[in-house]
Amino acid sequence: MSISFRTVLKWFWRYAKPYQWAFYACMLSTTAIYVLATIAPLFYKRLLDGIATSDRSTEAVAAMLVTVGMIGLVIGSRWIFYRITGYLIVFFESRVLNAMDEGMFRQLMYHSYAFFANNFAGTLTRRVKRFSDAFERLTDSFLFNILPLAITTIGAVVVLFMRDWRLSAGFFASVMVILVGNIAFARWRLKFDVARSEKDSAVSGSLTDAFANIVNVKAFARQRFEEDRFHVIRGELLFAQKKSWNLYETSAAVQAFVMLLVEIGIVFTAVKLWQRGILTVGDFVLIQAYLISVFDQLRGIGNIMRRIFESVADAKELVEIVEQMPDVRDIPRAKSIVVKKGTIDFQEVTFNYHKTRKTIDRLSLRIASGERVAFIGPSGAGKSTFVKLLLRFYDADSGHILIDGQDIRRVTQESLRAQIAFVSQDPILFHRTIRENIQYARLDATQEEVEHAAKLAHCHEFIVNLPEGYDTYVGERGIKLSGGERQRVAIARAILKDAPILVLDEATSSLDSESEFLIQDALQVLMKGRTTIAIAHRLSTIMAMDRILVLDGGKIVDQGTHDELLKRGGLYQKLWNIQAGGFLTEGEV
Numbered sequence: 001m002s003i004s005f006r007t008v009l010k011w012f013w014r015y016a017k018p019y020q021w022a023f024y025a026c027m028l029s030t031t032a033i034y035v036l037a038t039i040a041p042l043f044y045k046r047l048l049d050g051i052a053t054s055d056r057s058t059e060a061v062a063a064m065l066v067t068v069g070m071i072g073l074v075i076g077s078r079w080i081f082y083r084i085t086g087y088l089i090v091f092f093e094s095r096v097l098n099a100m101d102e103g104m105f106r107q108l109m110y111h112s113y114a115f116f117a118n119n120f121a122g123t124l125t126r127r128v129k130r131f132s133d134a135f136e137r138l139t140d141s142f143l144f145n146i147l148p149l150a151i152t153t154i155g156a157v158v159v160l161f162m163r164d165w166r167l168s169a170g171f172f173a174s175v176m177v178i179l180v181g182n183i184a185f186a187r188w189r190l191k192f193d194v195a196r197s198e199k200d201s202a203v204s205g206s207l208t209d210a211f212a213n214i215v216n217v218k219a220f221a222r223q224r225f226e227e228d229r230f231h232v233i234r235g236e237l238l239f240a241q242k243k244s245w246n247l248y249e250t251s252a253a254v255q256a257f258v259m260l261l262v263e264i265g266i267v268f269t270a271v272k273l274w275q276r277g278i279l280t281v282g283d284f285v286l287i288q289a290y291l292i293s294v295f296d297q298l299r300g301i302g303n304i305m306r307r308i309f310e311s312v313a314d315a316k317e318l319v320e321i322v323e324q325m326p327d328v329r330d331i332p333r334a335k336s337i338v339v340k341k342g343t344i345d346f347q348e349v350t351f352n353y354h355k356t357r358k359t360i361d362r363l364s365l366r367i368a369s370g371e372r373v374a375f376i377g378p379s380g381a382g383k384s385t386f387v388k389l390l391l392r393f394y395d396a397d398s399g400h401i402l403i404d405g406q407d408i409r410r411v412t413q414e415s416l417r418a419q420i421a422f423v424s425q426d427p428i429l430f431h432r433t434i435r436e437n438i439q440y441a442r443l444d445a446t447q448e449e450v451e452h453a454a455k456l457a458h459c460h461e462f463i464v465n466l467p468e469g470y471d472t473y474v475g476e477r478g479i480k481l482s483g484g485e486r487q488r489v490a491i492a493r494a495i496l497k498d499a500p501i502l503v504l505d506e507a508t509s510s511l512d513s514e515s516e517f518l519i520q521d522a523l524q525v526l527m528k529g530r531t532t533i534a535i536a537h538r539l540s541t542i543m544a545m546d547r548i549l550v551l552d553g554g555k556i557v558d559q560g561t562h563d564e565l566l567k568r569g570g571l572y573q574k575l576w577n578i579q580a581g582g583f584l585t586e587g588e589v
């Protein structure tokens with residue numbers, strides 16, 4: 001999708017609109033600052049002309065002091081307008097940036113599970129950040145660079161025109177030539193800047209990769225190899241940097257040379273005009289003041305233009321994402337699902353992640369109210385995908401999924417997921433306290449309720465031994481807990497949720513046999529009266545279920561009770577033989 005500058009502006013405007021008055025006020029007061037800046041040299045001119053022509057009489061001095069007073073007034077007013085602009089811009093930008101971050105966070109959260117599976121969290125974070133940075137830079141560039149340049153140029157052209165039209169025209173033409181040249185050059189140079197910043201990211205990336213893999217580097221004694229590899233990558237940055245920076249130097253040299261010619265030309269003209277009695281000493285001061293202020297601003301304009309182009313490109317990256325429709329969304333006026341019994345119906349459901357292969361292949365299945373089914377099958381059979389379809393993380397390509405007779409595509413996602421307690425295959429926790437992590441299932445749960453769930457899931461024992469108990473932070477993604485501990489916290493959370501449908505995706509896979517044994521009775525209690533789907537490979541879990549479904553290649557290839565399936569042989573027996581050995585020797589069964 002290619003995003004136009006208009007679309008970027010549309011998104012900026014969406015968040016800036018409520019504060020537009022502050023922006024307009026900023027423009028006005030910035031305009032005032034630079035109009036005053038254009039006026040000030042006029043008083044200096046009057047002062048100098050006075051000094052050059054008048055005697056030192058009391059009246060003449062008095063007149064000059066009036067001029068000094070005027071200069072003071074102009075500078076004083078500028079000071080006031082500067083302060084007004086300063087506070088206004090703080091007001092405007094801080095609020096818009098806040099609205100922007102919150103708004104974009106919300107926009108992104110609407111996206112489907114698939115979206116987040118396909119986009120790195122780090123990349124998304126960076127894009128959100130860059131979007132608001134881009135807005136800030138664009139606003140600043142406009143208010144502090146573009147607008148001032150426009151006003152000072154116009155002001156100088158007008159004032160010079162009143163002195164002599166040739167001076168004014170020459171000045172205006174030179175400014176235009178430099179400006180257009182600068183913009184064209186900044187555009188052209190953009191690709192070299194992009195190349196440089198790509199190499200720059202590559203350098204950071206390769207540092208991170210090497211540090212993250214330090215165990216491998218050390219264990220395989222590959223320091224030299226990594227150094228050589230880094231040398232190559234850093235070399236590419238060096239090359240790109242030289243190119244981009246040299247181009248900049250060249251352009252600066254050309255620009256400065258043009259400015260030099262313009263300055264000489266204007267001063268030369270001024271001397272000629274003075275010779276003919278048209279210009280005074282004060283006019284020289286006037287011209288010099290305008291030349292300095294306008295050229296000063298022009299000198300930086302190339303970089304400003306580059307910043308503007310870069311900011312727009314940065315902003316486009318996020319706009320591109322938020323302009324996409326989420327691929328799983330509620331239908332208009334979707335109702336809440338009503339689950340009384342918890343029957344689940346898959347009707348000829350087909351789904352694939354890629355066109356090349358069917359992950360779920362015309363799967364039909366009916367799970368009765370309160371029935372407990374186990375899913376088993378080789379890795380990659382589609383078990384987790386089946387569960388993700390039930391939760392509507394993905395929409396099926398064809399077929400229907402019904403819960404108590406209601407198509408899950410026709411109800412709100414929120415109400416659907418409220419009815420399902422889900423323990424995922426690899427539970428990840430928030431870097432928040434353990435209590436908050438368990439409470440995530442029911443935000444208003446009391447400490448007693450949280451503890452009760454934790455006791456059932458056998459995580460209370462290890463939680464009370466943590467330094468801060470239930471107030472302990474668990475580290476990014478829950479890294480400070482072991483896999484088994486995380487799983488037990490996730491189970492406690494599912495217990496607390498108390499939903500009519502329970503889905504366990506290898507929920508006990510990381511538990512040692514002992515904790516698994518302990519948790520079994522909790523799961524038994526939890527499953528009572530609830531429709532349960534348990535993807536499992538532990539015999540103890542499988543045995544406790546009403547029905548076992550064998551999944552392979554996205555199809556149900558067999559089903560029945562443990563004994564029936566064993567008797568029939570086939571895939572179940574094969575899986576059983578591979579896995580059972582371990583359990584039997586552990587003496588669990």
Ligand SMILES: Nc1ncnc2c1ncn2[C@@H]1O[C@H](COP(=O)(O)OP(=O)(O)O)[C@@H](O)[C@H]1O
Pocket residue numbers: 117353354359377378379380381382383384385386
């Ligand atoms: N987000 C994804 N994008 C593409 N392919 C996927 C994705 N998730 C799973 N798959 C593929 O779909 C197949 C089924 O995966 P899954 O349902 O997780 O199997 P399992 O039965 O082991 O739980 C696998 O071949 C897997 O590689």
Ligand SMILES: [Mg+2]
Pocket residue numbers: 383384385425505
């Ligand atoms: Mg799985």
